[in-house]
Amino acid sequence: xxxxxxxxxxxxxxxxxxxxxxxxxxxxxxxxxxxxxxxxxxxxxxxxxxxxxxxxxxxxxxxxxxxxxxxxxxxxxxxxxxxxxxxxxxxxxxxxxxxxxxxxxxxxxxxxxxxxxxxxxxxxxxxxxxxxxxxxxxxxxxxxxxxxxxxxxxxxxxxxxxxxxxxxxxxxxxxxxxxxxxxxxxxxxxxxxxxxxxxxxxxxxxxxxxxxxxxxxxxxxxxxxxxxxxxxxxxxxxxxxxxxxxxxxxxxxxxxxxxxxxxxxxxxxxxxxxxxxxxxxxxxxxxxxxxxxxxxxxxxxxxxxxxxxxxxxxxxxxxxxxxxxxxxxxxxxxxxxxxxxxxxxxxxxxxxxxxxxxxxxxxxxxxxxxxx
Ligand SMILES: Cc1cc2nc3c(=O)[nH]c(=O)nc-3n(C[C@H](O)[C@H](O)[C@H](O)COP(=O)(O)OP(=O)(O)OC[C@H]3O[C@@H](n4cnc5c(N)ncnc54)[C@H](O)[C@@H]3O)c2cc1C
Numbered sequence: 001x002x003x004x005x006x007x008x009x010x011x012x013x014x015x016x017x018x019x020x021x022x023x024x025x026x027x028x029x030x031x032x033x034x035x036x037x038x039x040x041x042x043x044x045x046x047x048x049x050x051x052x053x054x055x056x057x058x059x060x061x062x063x064x065x066x067x068x069x070x071x072x073x074x075x076x077x078x079x080x081x082x083x084x085x086x087x088x089x090x091x092x093x094x095x096x097x098x099x100x101x102x103x104x105x106x107x108x109x110x111x112x113x114x115x116x117x118x119x120x121x122x123x124x125x126x127x128x129x130x131x132x133x134x135x136x137x138x139x140x141x142x143x144x145x146x147x148x149x150x151x152x153x154x155x156x157x158x159x160x161x162x163x164x165x166x167x168x169x170x171x172x173x174x175x176x177x178x179x180x181x182x183x184x185x186x187x188x189x190x191x192x193x194x195x196x197x198x199x200x201x202x203x204x205x206x207x208x209x210x211x212x213x214x215x216x217x218x219x220x221x222x223x224x225x226x227x228x229x230x231x232x233x234x235x236x237x238x239x240x241x242x243x244x245x246x247x248x249x250x251x252x253x254x255x256x257x258x259x260x261x262x263x264x265x266x267x268x269x270x271x272x273x274x275x276x277x278x279x280x281x282x283x284x285x286x287x288x289x290x291x292x293x294x295x296x297x298x299x300x301x302x303x304x305x306x307x308x309x310x311x312x313x314x315x316x317x318x319x320x321x322x323x324x325x326x327x328x329x330x331x332x333x334x335x336x337x338x339x340x341x342x343x344x345x346x347x348x349x350x351x352x353x354x355x356x357x358x359x360x361x362x363x364x365x366x367x368x369x370x371x372x
Contacts, residue, residue: 009354011145024153025143031339045093168181190270205310285300
């Protein structure tokens with residue numbers, strides 16, 4: 001979100017300083033791990049759909065600006081019982097906005113996507129205009145674009161504090177004080193710390209990404225295996241993306257399909273989080289795969305951690321920081337589903353920083369719902 005905001009602000013001619021405590025594209029936050037699902041039939045809430053329309057346009061603009069495709073449209077399946085959050089929520093968005101989709105029952109799923117083993121009463125909603133993006137490629141592209149447009153991007157620099165001063169802000173970073181007209185805070189899992197005075201309930205949580213070796217790599221290639229979210233029981237969803245390969249313990253690139261649990265999260269401090277994944281965690285995933293995706297239930301190639309930043313209602317926090325005189329904007333609390341919005345969030349943060357308002361529909365993300 002920070003690289004997107006820096007690129008959007010630099011594109012509008014603003015003088016931008018970007019501060020990042022780690023390397024340019026690192027694996028210690030929330031934006032690593034090869035793939036992120038994008039989809040428009042949004043089970044989380046129908047109000048995201050108009051923003052997703054804008055996000056799809058913003059992705060197209062970013063693709064044009066970098067001269068390369070960023071979205072892989074392999075389609076996505078939302079699977080579960082008809083009354084599950086994933087299926088019922090997806091259909092609510094489909095109906096509210098008239099979105100293109102196909103509803104598949106177990107027999108249709110078995111014929112078309114035999115990789116999945118569904119329960120008799122499961123259904124699936126297939127959305128063709130969905131798929132995945134490569135987060136590292138996107139962050140790199142946005143940083144390059146911001147840099148090429150004149151942004152001063154500083155890496156290995158920890159912002160340790162900020163204060164509103166007059167019409168602007170002062171930010172302390174590695175002992176220096178930076179004076180600016182506006183501060184945009186996109187600190188991911190560390191946002192709660194940067195915004196401690198505001199009292200926002202932002203909870204960093206540990207999530208695990210597993211790569212399992214498919215028994216038949218061709219059947220799990222993205223061309224035949226859509227991205228998916230499978231509601232296996234209440235508040236327990238399995239998700240995955242087709243084979244993009246992974247580096248195994250011997251350093252070889254092997255076939256590997258990514259899977260994870262969307263709700264199996266552990267609240268953590270991002271600085272002291274356990275980054276090792278236990279054998280028990282791998283075994284729990286293998287057990288679920290054996291039941292629903294038996295072709296993946298063999299070798300776990302790698303298992304790595306990632307961070308979600310949860311809000312109580314799991315909606316984002318995007319807007320002017322209350323009580324900061326309009327000098328600070330926030331993009332935080334993406335609750336494990338923010339990446340597909342990246343370029344539009346950057347543009348919205350640029351609107352807020354330069355004009356104090358945005359035409360984009362962000363009412364659901366109003367920071368004032370949490371501010372103390
Ligand atoms: C396992 C996993 C799967 C996901 N799957 C999906 C998906 O399929 N689809 C989807 O849309 N979303 C998905 N998400 C969510 C999405 O990836 C995140 O919402 C998004 O990446 C958050 O971006 P961010 O910029 O807020 O955080 P980050 O990318 O972590 O960026 C925050 C940056 O701020 C820096 N920083 C923090 N504090 C300071 C400081 N004081 N000084 C300097 N720098 C600082 C950090 O080092 C970090 O680089 C997933 C997330 C995970 C972890």
